[in-house]
Amino acid sequence: MSSELNNRIRVYRAEHRISQGELAERIGVSRKTISTIEVGKFIPSTVIALKIARHFDVPVEEIFSLNE
Amino acid sequence: MKGAVMTKKEISTPQLYDRFMQRVAVAFFVLSLNYVADIVRVYSSEEVDQILGYASKASAIAVLLLILPSFIPLMRRRYNNKSACREPEGFIVEGFKKATLKAFSFTFLVLVYGQMFAEELLLEITGEVAIHFVLAMLLGTASVSFFFAIRDDSDEEDDDFGVEPEA
Numbered sequence: 001m002s003s004e005l006n007n008r009i010r011v012y013r014a015e016h017r018i019s020q021g022e023l024a025e026r027i028g029v030s031r032k033t034i035s036t037i038e039v040g041k042f043i044p045s046t047v048i049a050l051k052i053a054r055h056f057d058v059p060v061e062e063i064f065s066l067n068e
Numbered sequence: 069m070k071g072a073v074m075t076k077k078e079i080s081t082p083q084l085y086d087r088f089m090q091r092v093a094v095a096f097f098v099l100s101l102n103y104v105a106d107i108v109r110v111y112s113s114e115e116v117d118q119i120l121g122y123a124s125k126a127s128a129i130a131v132l133l134l135i136l137p138s139f140i141p142l143m144r145r146r147y148n149n150k151s152a153c154r155e156p157e158g159f160i161v162e163g164f165k166k167a168t169l170k171a172f173s174f175t176f177l178v179l180v181y182g183q184m185f186a187e188e189l190l191l192e193i194t195g196e197v198a199i200h201f202v203l204a205m206l207l208g209t210a211s212v213s214f215f216f217a218i219r220d221d222s223d224e225e226d227d228d229f230g231v232e233p234e235a
Contacts, residue, residue: 024080024083025080028082029082029158030082030083030159030160031083032159032160032218033082033158033159033160036159037159041159042159042162044157
């Protein structure tokens with residue numbers, strides 16, 4: 001499963017004060033997709049990961065990282 | 069809601085697509101039951117055959133009523149803006165792909181097993197029953213696998229960071 005992939009989407013959402021639904025809307029996916037990425041149930045494609053990073057204007061490694 | 073991109077009534081295209089996929093999976097399950105009913109009808113009395121015939125027709129109508137309300141708006145959006153319907157790697161779409169792959173694998177294994185160990189049974193059944201059996205298994209396995217794949221115990225309501233605290 002996705003236990004090896006950490007993400008900081010929730011942190012960035014809190015900083016930017018946007019909901020899962022709003023983020024989903026802005027990058028063109030469903031809210032379920034965002035919520036399952038956040039909890040590590042769904043590993044996003046490179047395209048979705050890059051879109052999320054671009055939305056927060058940070059490198060993708062700032063949001064996604066692998067467990068050591 | 070501050071910063072909301074869409075109004076409450078307007079559903080986004082990816083959300084609409086998710087809803088459509090979930091309804092397709094429900095339709096798969098109903099259709100698989102229909103095929104099972106068709107097999108039962110072959111071996112049942114005339115009275116049971118008639119009842120199952122009505123049930124099949126009713127469920128076919130129910131499937132149409134289930135699918136069309138999400139299919140028509142989706143096609144309308146696709147017609148107006150072709151790129152609007154692209155969500156090739158969403159959670160639900162991925163679940164659907166996995167489910168169809170599992171359904172194919174499972175059905176293939178059952179057919180191989182049947183060919184190897186149940187040859188006599190296969191010789192007794194008609195082609196129609198065999199096809200209905202395969203379709204029922206494919207659709208049933210796909211729908212059950214799909215709902216198993218997309219179940220999400222951790223799913224909760226949107227935390228809505230976008231709402232500003234009241235002064």
